Each structure stands twice: as C-alpha cells, then as structure tokens.
Amino acid sequence: MLTTRKTNRRQLILDEAAKLFKQKGFGGTSMRDLAREVGMEAASMYNHIKSKDEILDLICTRIAHTYISQLAEIELTDASYAEKVKALIRLHIRLMIEDGAAVSVANHDWKYLPEPQLTAFKDARKNYEKGFAALIEQGIAAGEFQPVNVSVALFTILSAVRWVELWYRPGRELSAEELEDHIITMLLTGLAK
Amino acid sequence: MLTTRKTNRRQLILDEAAKLFKQKGFGGTSMRDLAREVGMEAASMYNHIKSKDEILDLICTRIAHTYISQLAEIELTDASYAEKVKALIRLHIRLMIEDGAAVSVANHDWKYLPEPQLTAFKDARKNYEKGFAALIEQGIAAGEFQPVNVSVALFTILSAVRWVELWYRPGRELSAEELEDHIITMLLTGLAK
DNA sequence: GTCTATAGTGAGATAGAC
DNA sequence: GTCTATCTCACTATAGAC
Known part of the structure; x- marks a missing residue:
C-alpha cells in the first residue's frame, strides 16, 4: 500500500537520523549525511519530513x-x-x-x-x-x-x-x-x- | 602557578565559550555569539585563539x-x-x-x-x-x-x-x-x- | 517521489586599515 | 589588538523537470 510505504520511508529516515545524531550529534549531522545513509538525495527527504528540526522533535x-x-x-x-x-x-x-x-x-x-x-x-x-x-x-x-x-x-x-x-x-x-x-x-x- | 588559570583575554574567551557551549551546545554556538559575550568582534578573537575547534580542545x-x-x-x-x-x-x-x-x-x-x-x-x-x-x-x-x-x-x-x-x-x-x-x-x- | 540545480543563509576564518 | 569588510564554504530548504 502506498500509505504504508510512505510511513516506512519516513520511519527509516527517523531511525537513521537517531543513529547519526547519536554518533555525531545533531549539529554534526548534515541532511546530506542522513540522505546518504537513507539511500536518497537530501532534497527527496523533504517529501517525508518537513525539516531537520522536525526530525529531532x-x-x-x-x-x-x-x-x-x-x-x-x-x-x-x-x-x-x-x-x-x-x-x-x-x-x-x-x-x-x-x-x-x-x-x-x-x-x-x-x-x-x-x-x-x-x-x-x-x-x-x-x-x-x-x-x-x-x-x-x-x-x-x-x-x-x-x-x-x-x-x-x-x-x-x-x-x-x-x-x-x-x-x-x-x-x-x-x-x-x-x-x-x-x-x-x-x-x-x-x-x- | 600551575593550578591558577590566568585571567587574561584568552582565558576570558575560553570561560565564556564553556558557558555558551554548555548552554547551547558546541554546534549551537557561533563565534559571533561568543564574541558578543566576550565584548569584542568575532574577528578580534582570532588574535587570542586559533580556531573554534581549538577552544573546544x-x-x-x-x-x-x-x-x-x-x-x-x-x-x-x-x-x-x-x-x-x-x-x-x-x-x-x-x-x-x-x-x-x-x-x-x-x-x-x-x-x-x-x-x-x-x-x-x-x-x-x-x-x-x-x-x-x-x-x-x-x-x-x-x-x-x-x-x-x-x-x-x-x-x-x-x-x-x-x-x-x-x-x-x-x-x-x-x-x-x-x-x-x-x-x-x-x-x-x-x-x- | 525522486532527481538536479540552486536559492538563501549563516558559519568560520582572513585581510588590511588604524 | 581591534576593527570593518569580505572571502569561502557548507548547510537547510525550495523550485521545477521528469
């Protein structure tokens, strides 16, 4: 299903973000770092989350x-x-x-x-x-x-x-x-x- | 004395930096923030320290x-x-x-x-x-x-x-x-x- | 939904006058 | 030593093609 797929992608971003933030800190992690880990371009992640701050929140x-x-x-x-x-x-x-x-x-x-x-x-x-x-x-x-x-x-x-x-x-x-x-x-x- | 830290301008920068880093994190503190607290322009601090990283170190x-x-x-x-x-x-x-x-x-x-x-x-x-x-x-x-x-x-x-x-x-x-x-x-x- | 390209911002750091 | 002005760069986020 499309909605489940979207949820999974979003959750994948959040999970990878948590790992990177833990490892390098919020300020030390760029959206490009995160995108590399997730397997897409940084710009594409904005279809799933609103901002870097929203991820942290x-x-x-x-x-x-x-x-x-x-x-x-x-x-x-x-x-x-x-x-x-x-x-x-x-x-x-x-x-x-x-x-x-x-x-x-x-x-x-x-x-x-x-x-x-x-x-x-x-x-x-x-x-x-x-x-x-x-x-x-x-x-x-x-x-x-x-x-x-x-x-x-x-x-x-x-x-x-x-x-x-x-x-x-x-x-x-x-x-x-x-x-x-x-x-x-x-x-x-x-x-x- | 070894245990006494000199209260010169360099030490003032380090002390204020510690306070700001604690409060807002290293990544959340800019050299301009720090300069405001120290009472000089950001550029002037480079006469006393080599870099932001050096302060942290x-x-x-x-x-x-x-x-x-x-x-x-x-x-x-x-x-x-x-x-x-x-x-x-x-x-x-x-x-x-x-x-x-x-x-x-x-x-x-x-x-x-x-x-x-x-x-x-x-x-x-x-x-x-x-x-x-x-x-x-x-x-x-x-x-x-x-x-x-x-x-x-x-x-x-x-x-x-x-x-x-x-x-x-x-x-x-x-x-x-x-x-x-x-x-x-x-x-x-x-x-x- | 994903991409490329880039706008817009603010950062760290330097140059050079005084 | 301190300033103003600025360089250079990396970042977040957006625009628009596909």
Missing part, C-alpha cells in the same frame, strides 16, 4: 511520551514502592537497550529543539521527574527506603541508567536481564560491604 | 588532565580502597561545582573534537576509567566492597556525579559537602532499607 517527543506512559502504568499497579522503583529502573534500561539511539538523542540533543518544542520537552521531563520523585518519597514514608535526599536518589538513578547505552553491546558478557539485576543491586544495596 | 584537554592528575594523586595515598573511591567521588563533585561549564563541555561536546584530538581525548578517558575500575576491583578483592560487577559499579558512580552540574545551584538547600555526603551514602549503602 519527532524523536524527542516519542521518547518523552514513552517514559511518561510507562510511569503512568506503573503508578496504577498496587506493587510496593520498592517494586515500582525497580520496575521503572528496568524499563529505563530496557528502553535504552531496545531504542538506544533515540533515547540518546532525547538525552543529549534536546537542547537544539526550537521553541515551543523545547519548552514542551522540558516540561514533560520535569513532570516525569516529579512523578518518579513522588514514588521515592512515598517509599521513604512507607519505611521501604532509607531517608535519603529524594533529589539525590532520583538523579542518581536516572543518570545511572544513562551509561547503559554507551556501554551495552548485545552479546556482551551480560544479558539485558543480568545487567538490570546488577544495576538494581548497586542502586538499592550499594557498593560497600 | 583546550577546554576538553584541561578537564581530562585534571581528572587524570587527581586520580594519580589519590592512587599514591595509602588510604583504604573505600576511602580512595570516596575521595574520587568527592573530587568529581567538587570539580563539577567549581568548574561546571567546562566539565559539562568535556562530557557532552567532546564528540565534536577533530582528529587527532578526538582520539587523544577518548584514550585519556579510557585510561582514567581503567584506573578507577582498578580501585574498585582491588577494593572487592580486599573485601571492602561487595562483589559487584566492576563496570556496572564504575559507570554508576561516574554517571551519578554528572547530574550534579545540572541540578546544583550555589545557595541551594544543600551545601557542596552535604551533597557529597548524600551521594556517597546513596552509592555506598544504597537506597533500600
């Missing part, structure tokens, strides 16, 4: 929405707070492994978004952080966590999962699940004996 | 050398491995607080370095990570740490201190030292009760 917005809906799902379960936090850590790591290029772009290149998308992205991230922090706060109140500083705990967790994408390669010594287990152990029980 | 290289010499100093002390790791964490946080813009640039914009500086930077970072990992490994062997996966522990620590710079503002609820204490607690003893 589509990548960042998709990742932001994924995080937010994952958080909303977990909030609705009746697991303990510790289990909710662990589940969120697992989802972060899994998304990093399965969609690493896009996550990397959303982490590093969001600052190149034009307004008003920039503000929208920052607001979405702030909301996500608030929801995550609330889980930690409630876990402390429930006696499941140590009375740590909530912001410190939140950002330690959020940043700990970022490096996965720089480090993890499929077929490395660790499976995805083992990696999740190790990171959760490190964050929940710490390094010291 | 000087920032990244200075930070890389700082990390490496800090590690070397700590390796020479005869503290326990746990104390060495804690000292390194404190130094990371302190450098982040005192020289946040440059650290941020070295963390995010190093990928725009031209060769051969790019390779040199990556090699330096890899060496630093190796030395840090060795401390963790020896700490495990000495029974000071839990038998965690060394890479996971290393990257969790390295990434945990990164967010400080996005989050910390002088005069916030936490002093620098309190922040160090909180992060060390989180990393060493974990979140769980």
